[in-house]
Amino acid sequence: MAREVITPEKPAEITHPPMEPTEELRVERPSLRDWTDLRLGWWGFVRKNLDEPMPPGVGWWQTLGNLLLTLLLFQFVTGFALAMFYAPSPQSAYESVVHITTLVPLGSFVRGLHVWGSTLIVVVTVLHILRVFFWGSYKKPRELTWLVGVLIFNVILGFSFTGYLLPWDQKAYWATVVGTRIAATVPFVGHDLLVLIRGGEEVGALTLTRFYAIHVMLLPAALMGLTALHLYLVRRLHIAGPVLPQKGKPVPFFPVQLFRDAVVVLVGLGLLVYMAAAFPPAIEAMADPAGTDFSPRPEWYFLGLYELLKIMPQGYEVVATVVVPGLVSLGMLFLPWLDRSPSRHPAMRASIIVAGTAVCLLIGLMTLKGILETPPPHGESHSEPAPTHAMRVE
Amino acid sequence: MCECKNCNNCDKKDDGLTISRRKAMAWSIGVINLAVFGAVFGPVLGFLGSPLRARSKKEWVSVCGLDDLEPGKTKEVTYVVRVKDGYTMADHRYALYLKRDGDEVVAIDPACTHLGCKVQYQEKQARYLCPCHGGVFDTEGNVVSGPPPKALIRHAVEVRDGQVFVQRNA
Numbered sequence: 001m002a003r004e005v006i007t008p009e010k011p012a013e014i015t016h017p018p019m020e021p022t023e024e025l026r027v028e029r030p031s032l033r034d035w036t037d038l039r040l041g042w043w044g045f046v047r048k049n050l051d052e053p054m055p056p057g058v059g060w061w062q063t064l065g066n067l068l069l070t071l072l073l074f075q076f077v078t079g080f081a082l083a084m085f086y087a088p089s090p091q092s093a094y095e096s097v098v099h100i101t102t103l104v105p106l107g108s109f110v111r112g113l114h115v116w117g118s119t120l121i122v123v124v125t126v127l128h129i130l131r132v133f134f135w136g137s138y139k140k141p142r143e144l145t146w147l148v149g150v151l152i153f154n155v156i157l158g159f160s161f162t163g164y165l166l167p168w169d170q171k172a173y174w175a176t177v178v179g180t181r182i183a184a185t186v187p188f189v190g191h192d193l194l195v196l197i198r199g200g201e202e203v204g205a206l207t208l209t210r211f212y213a214i215h216v217m218l219l220p221a222a223l224m225g226l227t228a229l230h231l232y233l234v235r236r237l238h239i240a241g242p243v244l245p246q247k248g249k250p251v252p253f254f255p256v257q258l259f260r261d262a263v264v265v266l267v268g269l270g271l272l273v274y275m276a277a278a279f280p281p282a283i284e285a286m287a288d289p290a291g292t293d294f295s296p297r298p299e300w301y302f303l304g305l306y307e308l309l310k311i312m313p314q315g316y317e318v319v320a321t322v323v324v325p326g327l328v329s330l331g332m333l334f335l336p337w338l339d340r341s342p343s344r345h346p347a348m349r350a351s352i353i354v355a356g357t358a359v360c361l362l363i364g365l366m367t368l369k370g371i372l373e374t375p376p377p378h379g380e381s382h383s384e385p386a387p388t389h390a391m392r393v394e
Numbered sequence: 395m396c397e398c399k400n401c402n403n404c405d406k407k408d409d410g411l412t413i414s415r416r417k418a419m420a421w422s423i424g425v426i427n428l429a430v431f432g433a434v435f436g437p438v439l440g441f442l443g444s445p446l447r448a449r450s451k452k453e454w455v456s457v458c459g460l461d462d463l464e465p466g467k468t469k470e471v472t473y474v475v476r477v478k479d480g481y482t483m484a485d486h487r488y489a490l491y492l493k494r495d496g497d498e499v500v501a502i503d504p505a506c507t508h509l510g511c512k513v514q515y516q517e518k519q520a521r522y523l524c525p526c527h528g529g530v531f532d533t534e535g536n537v538v539s540g541p542p543p544k545a546l547i548r549h550a551v552e553v554r555d556g557q558v559f560v561q562r563n564a
Contacts (some may be wrong), residue, residue, distance in 0.1 A: 088400065174511065178526060180550065181510040192446055199445050201563065205480035206445065290472045290487040290506050292512040295525035309509065310527045312541050 005018065054257050056248035061135075062239060063264040064128040069227070070265050071121050071272070076220065078114040088212035090205050093168035094286045101283055112276030118160050120272055122301050125153055129367065133335075133356055134345030137240035143336035145233040150332045152226045155219055157301075162215040164299055165208065173287030174296030176211075177203050185321040189207030200291070243344045295375060304363045305368025328359060450563040453543070457501075462555045463494035468515055468533060470504075475562075490560065491522070493514055493533065501560045502535045503547040513546065522546065 030038075037043045054062075085104055087096045100107040132138055138146035165176040166262070180203065184194040186228055199206025251257075288294075308320040331338065341349040457473040464522030467490050477486045489512065502522075502561040504512045511526035521538065522531035530538040550561040 011492065087481070090479065091482070178511055179508045195445050195448075196443060199448060199480065200448065202479075205482055205484070209480070288487065290489040292470060292489050292514050294512070296511055306527075310539065315539055315543050317541055317543065335540075 007105065022026070022273075024331040039236055049235065050252060050254035050258070052238070053250035054239055054253055055245070055250050057242035057246040058239055058257060060260055060264070061131050064124055064131060066261040066266045067264050068121065068124050068128055069231075071124060071268065072223065072227070074269070074272070075114065075117045075121065078110050081110050082114055082156060083216055088166065088208050090168060090208060090287070093166065093208060094283075095167075097167040097303040101280070108280040109276055112280045113272060114273040115281040116272055116279070118163065119300075120268065120275075121156060122160065124268070129153065129332075130360070134346060134353070135240065135243055136339075136346070136349065138336045138341075139240075139344055140336075142233070142237050142240060144239060145230060146336055147333060148226055148230045148233065150335075152223065152230060153332075154329070155223050155226060159215065159219050159223075160299055160301070162211040162219070164231045165203075165211045166215065167283055168208065168287050170287055170291065171284050171297070172293050174288070174294055175201060175298045178208065178296050179298065179302075180207070180322045180381055185318045187318065187322075203318075210368070240344070243346070281372065297370075297374055300371060300374075301367065303374070304366035307366040307370045324374055331359075452561050452563060454552065454561050455561045456557050457490060457560050458492070459560050460494070460497070460499070460553055460558055461559070463492055464500065465494050465496065468493045468517070470515060473560075486560075492551075492558065497553060498556055499532070499551045499553060499560075501549040501550060501551045505547065506542055507537075507544045507546060508540070508542040 033043070082100065085096060085107070086102045088095060097111075099113055104109070132149070133148065161179060164179075166170045180197050183197050184190040186193055195201060197207075197210070198204070199210045253311060276339065297303070305325065308324060309317060310321045335352075339349055339352040341352070343349060346353045444551045452453070454477050455473060458471045462471070463469055470489060470491055472489050474485050474486050474487050477482055479486070491504060491505050493502070504522075506513050506524040506526065506529050508524065508527055508529050511524050513522040513524045513529070513531060515522050520533050520534075522535065524540065525532070527541050529540035529542040531542070532538050532545050535548060537543075537545060552559045552561075
């Protein structure tokens with residue numbers, strides 16, 4: 001597709017030699033593509049991205065970023081749709097989610113896409129991070145790409161924590177009571193922090209509006225800014241390629257790598273659609289601050305932390321709530337400066353690889369323990385909402 | 395050609411004392427930006443932090459009749475109070491464990507002192523168990539085992555005219 005890029009700085013030369021009448025007509029009335037290209041430079045932007053050189057050895061592992069981007073866009077679309085039917089107050093949040101799930105056509109499916117989408121995003125993000133970690137792709141000059149990526153990971157966890165409360169059912173309420181209490185274990189300012197997060201002493205109307213505002217305004221804005229920066233850096237610094245340079249010439253992103261991306265996106269989205277259709281998300285009984293017969297559990301990817309809290313001896317909970325997560329976060333954030341080895345080869349940076357693998361294994365084991373010890377869900381099966389819910393709406 | 399260190403287009407020499415027009419404007423732009431940021435973020439942060447200034451006061455609530463409690467036994471009661479919840483007044487239901495000894499009643503708050511899950515009373519074991527992180531308390535609310543840092547909170551109780559009143563934060 002050899003085509004001259006038209007930019008404002010370099011308009012197409014059209015003065016000589018003398019033109020045929022048909023050509024003159026074309027210049028006076030340029031095609032829509034030429035017209036827009038002169039003004040937007042869109043084609044040049046697209047072509048620059050499609051021609052992005054991929055070092056030899058780049059393959060299926062490098063498709064996760066694109067899948068993640070697609071999932072996040074999907075999440076934005078389904079979230080927007082859900083927000084149109086959702087009302088963030090203790091009096092109406094639960095009813096509105098029951099309404100979405102049971103009465104709005106395709107409501108259960110759209111909610112399923114959003115709920116399963118959040119799980120899939122966490123899984124793909126972790127795989128993406130692990131790929132970059134083991135390939136050592138965060139090394140000079142890509143330190144900031146990694147740092148911004150870690151910030152995006154934290155924003156994603158923020159999304160899942162704030163989104164978890166919104167249905168205002170038992171699970172949502174109690175996971176938030178416990179989750180926000182974690183802030184209170186911070187030394188000195190813990191209680192103020194708790195009140196700030198909850199908007200008061202108890203989880204209530206102001207907690208819900210706070211979490212809703214953060215979930216639909218603050219975090220999306222942060223995510224967009226950080227993702228734009230991340231993508232800009234990825235293109236500016238180019239793909240790192242395999243740990244050891246491989247023989248061969250770089251090939252353009254289009255078509256081979258983009259085709260791989262498309263296949264992975266298709267499989268990922270296919271899985272998401274299947275999960276949303278086959279396992280529509282349940283909604284439990286409405287939040288009851290007086291209920292003592294409920295065992296709160298966080299979303300599965302916070303279960304590692306939950307298990308860690310169980311084994312902490314009396315008075316040391318701050319270790320599990322602040323110290324360990326804080327150290328892991330800081331370690332992740334500053335990994336490019338902790339790993340001083342100039343080589344990207346795993347054998348040449350054994351200590352970091354061992355430490356990282358140990359942390360991953362520990363988190364994995366704790367999460368697995370948490371999953372195995374999770375009692376079966378309360379109430380009815382996933383696919384059929386409890387009759388009481390339907391009655392509440394009518 | 396200007397020899398001034400601070401600008402490209404004036405004909406004054408930099409004497410180290412006179413501030414150049416260019417520098418003065420750069421500083422002014424900085425100050426204006428700070429003022430604009432302050433004008434937006436100051437009120438917004440104060441607004442968001444307003445729950446910190448809310449002061450709670452105590453109130454007495456009737457929770458049940460003394461005759462509803464069997465001497466020597468622990469009973470879970472729920473009571474409803476009208477509370478201000480942010481922008482709304484709402485009826486909130488709360489749970490409480492009451493233990494009667496003669497005419498004395500002990501009121502134990504079911505919120506685990508670890509991370510706030512509701513503890514469940516097990517009559518056979520005479521223990522409060524927290525379903526979250528495995529905290530165990532005795533019938534008086536003292537920690538037996540697990541991660542909770544302190545005993546379960548006890549509310550002040552008064553019995554007036556056969557009614558049990560409990561003091562709570564309003």
